[in-house]
Amino acid sequence: MTTTAPRELADDSxxxxxxxxxxxxxxxxxxxxxxxxxxxxxxxxECEGGDWAAKAKVFYEQSDEYLFDLLAGSPSKAHRREVLxxxxxxxxxxxxxxxxxxxxxxxxxxxxLLRDAGKRVTYVDVDGPAxxxxxxxxxxxxxxxxxxxxxxxxxTVLPADRQWxxxxxxxxxxxxxxxxxxxxxxxxxxxxGGLLYxxxxxxxxSPAFPMHRHVHLEELLAGAPTLRAMPHVLHDGDGRNAFRxxxx
Numbered sequence: 749m750t751t752t753a754p755r756e757l758a759d760d761s762x763x764x765x766x767x768x769x770x771x772x773x774x775x776x777x778x779x780x781x782x783x784x785x786x787x788x789x790x791x792x793x794e795c796e797g798g799d800w801a802a803k804a805k806v807f808y809e810q811s812d813e814y815l816f817d818l819l820a821g822s823p824s825k826a827h828r829r830e831v832l833x834x835x836x837x838x839x840x841x842x843x844x845x846x847x848x849x850x851x852x853x854x855x856x857x858x859x860x861l862l863r864d865a866g867k868r869v870t871y872v873d874v875d876g877p878a879x880x881x882x883x884x885x886x887x888x889x890x891x892x893x894x895x896x897x898x899x900x901x902x903x904t905v906l907p908a909d910r911q912w913x914x915x916x917x918x919x920x921x922x923x924x925x926x927x928x929x930x931x932x933x934x935x936x937x938x939x940x941g942g943l944l945y946x947x948x949x950x951x952x953x954s955p956a957f958p959m960h961r962h963v964h965l966e967e968l969l970a971g972a973p974t975l976r977a978m979p980h981v982l983h984d985g986d987g988r989n990a991f992r993x994x995x996x
Contacts, residue, residue: 761824762855766815769884777819784816785956792958800961801925805901807959808923809876814959818854818878828857837947840982840990841865844943845913849906851899851934852920856882859894862914869894870912874901901925904933911939919949922963928971935974941995944978948986965989 763781767774780787791813797803807814822828832838841848841862848862853871855878863869871886873879875898886894899905902925915934924930931946938944946968953960965986969976975991982990 762819762822762857765885765888766819766881769881769888770812780816781819784814784820785954787813787816789955789958801902804923804925804959808874808878808901812877815855815877815881822855822857825857825860829861832858832861835988837945837988840943840945841914841916844945845939845941847912847939848914848916849912849937851904851906851915851917851930852923853882854878856885856894858916858918860886860889860891863891863894867914870897870907871895872897872899872906874899876901904930906933906937911937911942913939913942914945915942916945918947921946921968922949922961923959927963928968931968931975932972935972935978935991935993938978938991938993940993942993943981944975944991944993945982946989946991948989 763774763777766772767777770777772780791811792803792807795803795806795811797806829838832841842865846867847870848867849870849872850859850862851872853859853873856871859869859871859882871879871882871894873882879896879898883896886892886896897907904924915938917934921927921930935944948963948965949960953962963986978991978993980989981992982988
């Protein structure tokens, strides 16, 4: 008789895990995820604030609804790994050294994958719903050694006086108040010989993504002198870029 090995928790549906975490029935949660764009619009419209930065602060610190968007993009850890491999990101991340920081770690899925790969991982995000779930998620997977560092939403604050072999940020720079200042802080956090790997989401602004702004690489380079001084070892337009900090 052929038996099927039990599926590891790491490959379980994130919807199942979030359903457990938030006590939302799975069918209802799946429907919310399918309609994440509508939830983004409503939650953004309800955020008080006189400008984009003020609304973004409320949105990312208080609104649970945008997690439906994140769940739509990462339905499982296995799916997340497959996407990173398909688009060529994973080899860069794996080969970048032992200490890794993800800025804007969201649900924590990529940090968990880097921890699976044997790295010492630091997760950074604002003190809001995503970070609260990520803390629960790491504990649920037994990854208690993933470091969690919280940053204010209105400026980038990283653990002081430290550097990492890999500093990684995906589809986050478009959501911060001052993208060049944020990238400058990330570049300074790269250890000599290490890698800054940036993925900039270049999709068109639409009603489903009211919190998204266009950010172009030229703008980042103009406002981030440390980034400008780093060799540009991977250049894929505005979307995918890697910078290597000189070893000395």
